Amino acid sequence: MELSNPSLPNNIAITTKLDEAIGWARESSLWPMIFGTACCAIEFMSVAASKYDISRFGAEVVRFSPRQADLLIVSGTVTYKQGPILKQIYDQMSEPKWVISMGACACSGGFYDNYTTMQGIDQIIPVDLYVGGCPPRPEALLDALLTLQKDLRTNKYNPNRHENFKGLLDNV
Amino acid sequence: MFEKMIVLSDEIHAFIKSKYDEGFNYLLDITAIDYSDYITQQEKDFALVYILRHESFKNYIVIKTYLHELEIETISDIFKGANWLEREVYDQYGISFKNHPNLRRVLNHKEFVGHPLRKSYPITKGQILHETDDLIDEMNHRLLSKGLVCKTDNGLFSECSKDLMFLNLGPSHPASHGTIRTYVALDGETVEAAVSEIGYLHRGFEKSCENHTYNQIIPYTDRLNYCSAISNNIAFVKTVEEMLGVTLSERAQAIRVMLLELSRIEDHVVCLAAVLVDMGGLTNYWYMYNPREDIYDLLSKLTGARLTNSYMRVGGMANDLYEGFEEDLKAVIKKIQHGVEQTLALIKHNRIFHDRTQNVGVISAEDALNYAITGPNLRATGVAFDMRKDTPYYGYENYEFDVVVGSVGDVYDRVMVRFAEIDESIKIIKQVMENLPEGDVNVKDASVTLPDKEAVYGTIEGAMNQFKLIYEGVKVPVGEHYSALEATNGELGFFIVSDGSGTPYKVKVKAPSFTAMSAYPEIIEGSQLADAILTLGSLNIIAGEMDR
Numbered sequence: 001m002e003l004s005n006p007s008l009p010n011n012i013a014i015t016t017k018l019d020e021a022i023g024w025a026r027e028s029s030l031w032p033m034i035f036g037t038a039c040c041a042i043e044f045m046s047v048a049a050s051k052y053d054i055s056r057f058g059a060e061v062v063r064f065s066p067r068q069a070d071l072l073i074v075s076g077t078v079t080y081k082q083g084p085i086l087k088q089i090y091d092q093m094s095e096p097k098w099v100i101s102m103g104a105c106a107c108s109g110g111f112y113d114n115y116t117t118m119q120g121i122d123q124i125i126p127v128d129l130y131v132g133g134c135p136p137r138p139e140a141l142l143d144a145l146l147t148l149q150k151d152l153r154t155n156k157y158n159p160n161r162h163e164n165f166k167g168l169l170d171n172v
Numbered sequence: 173m174f175e176k177m178i179v180l181s182d183e184i185h186a187f188i189k190s191k192y193d194e195g196f197n198y199l200l201d202i203t204a205i206d207y208s209d210y211i212t213q214q215e216k217d218f219a220l221v222y223i224l225r226h227e228s229f230k231n232y233i234v235i236k237t238y239l240h241e242l243e244i245e246t247i248s249d250i251f252k253g254a255n256w257l258e259r260e261v262y263d264q265y266g267i268s269f270k271n272h273p274n275l276r277r278v279l280n281h282k283e284f285v286g287h288p289l290r291k292s293y294p295i296t297k298g299q300i301l302h303e304t305d306d307l308i309d310e311m312n313h314r315l316l317s318k319g320l321v322c323k324t325d326n327g328l329f330s331e332c333s334k335d336l337m338f339l340n341l342g343p344s345h346p347a348s349h350g351t352i353r354t355y356v357a358l359d360g361e362t363v364e365a366a367v368s369e370i371g372y373l374h375r376g377f378e379k380s381c382e383n384h385t386y387n388q389i390i391p392y393t394d395r396l397n398y399c400s401a402i403s404n405n406i407a408f409v410k411t412v413e414e415m416l417g418v419t420l421s422e423r424a425q426a427i428r429v430m431l432l433e434l435s436r437i438e439d440h441v442v443c444l445a446a447v448l449v450d451m452g453g454l455t456n457y458w459y460m461y462n463p464r465e466d467i468y469d470l471l472s473k474l475t476g477a478r479l480t481n482s483y484m485r486v487g488g489m490a491n492d493l494y495e496g497f498e499e500d501l502k503a504v505i506k507k508i509q510h511g512v513e514q515t516l517a518l519i520k521h522n523r524i525f526h527d528r529t530q531n532v533g534v535i536s537a538e539d540a541l542n543y544a545i546t547g548p549n550l551r552a553t554g555v556a557f558d559m560r561k562d563t564p565y566y567g568y569e570n571y572e573f574d575v576v577v578g579s580v581g582d583v584y585d586r587v588m589v590r591f592a593e594i595d596e597s598i599k600i601i602k603q604v605m606e607n608l609p610e611g612d613v614n615v616k617d618a619s620v621t622l623p624d625k626e627a628v629y630g631t632i633e634g635a636m637n638q639f640k641l642i643y644e645g646v647k648v649p650v651g652e653h654y655s656a657l658e659a660t661n662g663e664l665g666f667f668i669v670s671d672g673s674g675t676p677y678k679v680k681v682k683a684p685s686f687t688a689m690s691a692y693p694e695i696i697e698g699s700q701l702a703d704a705i706l707t708l709g710s711l712n713i714i715a716g717e718m719d720r
Binding site: 034036038039042043045046049051076077079080082083085105111112115116118135168169 | 280293299304346373395464465468716
């Protein structure tokens with residue numbers, strides 16, 4: 001829902017309330033799309049399994065279709081060969097959307113400083129949260145999820161935050 | 173047991189054919205060596221290496237040929253498995269193969285210029301891909317060979333018999349592990365033709381090895397088959413230790429056996445959980461993943477990491493077992509057995525499971541050997557090849573266990589072989605823990621293992637020793653060596669070329685998933701689309717290992 005909807009009353013007090021209502025609703029209805037490529041995806045499987053259980057935080061309905069998801073979790077190494085695929089998946093997700101970059105490879109290329117590995121997915125798509133670790137422990141990913149949820153609840157979400165982002169594949 | 177031989181490049185096809193007829197009918201690997209930076213001048217800058225195993229599985233031969241020109245006869249007419257291996261050599265080294273049916277890149281992307289494993293290629297020179305390969309060209313040739321399209325007068329292809337629908341399975345698809353792409357031509361639900369594209373997780377392992385010391389490579393090996401990291405560690409250091417000529421202590425050997433078997437269980441559990449999810453049986457996933465978490469807890473207590481353990485070192489391992497490890501291990505094994513029991517109770521007499529898996533995704537023993545499929549996937553076809561029995565190492569001959577084989581080579585056999593192997597692994601672990609020898613876990617050799625911390629901080633010799641080993645690495649004698657062990661997915665081998673320094677000149681992994689994947693398009697042709705997904709899951713393709 002776009003808050004600049006002209007049919008809504010232009011009243012600051014009500015808009016703030018609406019923000020809060022929307023933030024509250026968004027917080028616990030995140031639909032993750034898991035872009036798992038490597039070791040981190042195995043750790044994501046742990047996050048989804050009973051012991052860590054991501055569903056406790058209202059984000060368990062893992063979608064594998066970008067059209068049905070609003071939280072992209074990139075877990076694993078992204079190579080130059082994988083780049084256009086990731087970009088396409090991101091573009092296919094509808095707003096509002098968020099991106100968590102899980103693990104050293106997705107954040108920065110990790111220790112794969114070589115001819116094939118992209119040195120961080122933020123070269124092609126904007127990232128909201130970075131989770132370090134190789135791979136990160138499940139708690140670290142849950143922490144990122146909670147951080148994101150807190151931001152949503154406290155209205156830190158700015159739909160225009162990536163407006164000026166220009167990635168390597170955007171020039172084409 | 174192995175032999176090395178050098179053959180002239182124009183005789184290679186005839187020579188390998190004659191060896192094939194002698195019984196060397198199992199192609200392990202093909203790779204090239206770029207000698208241009210090597211310490212001693214070689215006959216030619218490029219050499220090709222073929223590694224073949226005998227049908228008795230006891231011995232292998234390493235055939236080397238120096239290339240006078242960067243072209244050689246293909247052997248893909250003898251071994252189906254050679255098709256992708258030759259493509260990889262072409263991709264990485266720029267050596268072409270005459271009469272190869274489909275010589276194109278396999279790991280790097282289509283816009284890539286140059287050949288990255290050549291010494292002249294800078295390691296960090298990345299190349300951006302703008303658009304993914306459409307694979308139509310390859311698909312058309314596949315369809316043409318099956319008579320599903322005809323060539324028109326102007327050289328284009330047109331469908332001539334069936335009304336086909338084309339579909340991409342992956343790479344971003346939960347059942348394709350996020351990194352495997354299969355492009356299929358469907359007639360209704362039936363896969364008429366398929367081509368697979370890999371390399372989405374090609375992380376340049378082999379190139380990275382060339383600028384790291386031997387011990388620095390261990391963390392990279394973790395990330396080959398990340399479902400069972402320790403077995404990759406062991407396979408790598410085993411090769412290096414054989415080149416160094418060091419013998420491990422009995423305790424270290426026994427611990428390695430125990431950890432190899434624990435990794436096998438760890439990996440089988442993920443594979444089985446995933447393949448049952450692909451079938452729609454989500455409950456099994458919860459049952460199987462809980463014991464895996466317990467293995468993680470045990471391993472993180474032992475090694476400090478859940479998944480990527482990096483526990484091995486050249487000449488031994490990071491540290492000895494902690495006090496109370498045995499009790500923890502016993503508790504974990506009970507939980508594994510409980511998880512397996514619960515899962516089997518759900519599927520063993522389940523009609524849906526049987527109907528979905530039996531006679532689905534069949535590969536014959538003959539084809540499996542020709543494709544160089546190994547491990548549980550090969551044993552499921554009825555071939556009892558297990559390196560733990562055929563070429564024992566680390567004292568495997570002293571443990572009592574069975575090699576589990578299937579009879580049909582379908583999804584059912586592959587799943588059930590893995591279930592039974594978990595039991596066998598538990599048997600071995602119990603035997604190891606009953607008679608665990610005392611002693612050190614690291615060899616006492618100042619040129620291989622690090623000195624004690626007291627010596628490092630207390631004596632100048634110790635400090636120098638530590639500094640030199642860390643800074644320069646373990647110096648491995650000049651030579652070329654192939655060694656392998658039975659990892660979870662089968663024969664996992666390393667071919668290492670050393671120039672005498674602390675950094676390998678070249679490392680090549682013989683990755684079991686790579687050959688299994690090269691057979692996949694042929695296995696699924698003619699089967700239903702939903703069965704193709706199951707087949708992929710049951711082959712346990714681990715992208716990190718396949719693409720390296």
